[in-house]
Amino acid sequence: MMLITGASGQLGRLVIDNLLKTTPANQIIAAVxxxxxxxxxxEKGIQVRQADYNDLDSLVAAMEGVDKVLLISSSEVGQRAPQHGNVIDAAKQTGVSLIAYTSILNADTSTLILAEEHVATEKLLADSGVPYVLLRNGWYSENYTMGVATALEYGVVGCAGDGKLSTAARADYAAAAAAVLVKEGQAGKVYELAGDNAFTLNEYAAAISKVSGKTVTYQNVPEAEYAKILVGAGLPEGFAAILANSETGASQGGLFSNSKDLSTLIGRPTTPIEDSIKAAL
Incomplete structure (x- = not known):
């Protein structure tokens, strides 16, 4: 039995779609x-169980009879470590044989503020005694392409300088997570999951230009100014600051990796950024 936390989210649903290709539906539990x-x-035959990252008892009940858990990191930045701790405690109490955790690329060396809670979770896993595997996900291509309409109108704005971004489509990371869940002997493995073909934001703007036929340029701005732009676009100040910090980290190589773990796991090249742009358009 495999349980997916955060199963109603975008990544969780894609993981389930991938699992259904090889795994009977009644062996999949969606924790929501x-x-x-x-x-x-x-309706697909999947068991749907109630569980809340903030409610340890609900997590313990949801994990009854479960062998493997995919711990998809919480979306509540600032609350992740205690929430993930609840999932890990529940897994320990119920005798789960493996936790697969969606961490962040290069977590052990990352200077990104966003990495701090992932590092804390990795330590909780190491201290728990529960066998685990780390899926250190790079940036989703969708982090950029969801704003492609704005980019077409105003250009690409950021503070990543000439830093390279090893992004991949969310569907690529979902396929990798599903592949790890169905494999045996995964305990103790660390996967650095990144796109095959990294790009700078200048190259990203050029890719939008090529796909759309409209010239788009990249404007690099200071981190503080970029954070203000994000707030102006409707993001909360705290989260805007974290994203701006991540872009600065990218300028220093924090979101780059030449690892081929992702394409190896999914058995095909990762989705090119041009394809993600086309899908967004």
């Missing part, structure tokens, strides 16, 4: 906050 809102999963 609101089961009544996920009737479509139940």
């Amino acid at each position: 906050r609101n089961p009544e809102k996920n009737a479509d999963l139940k």
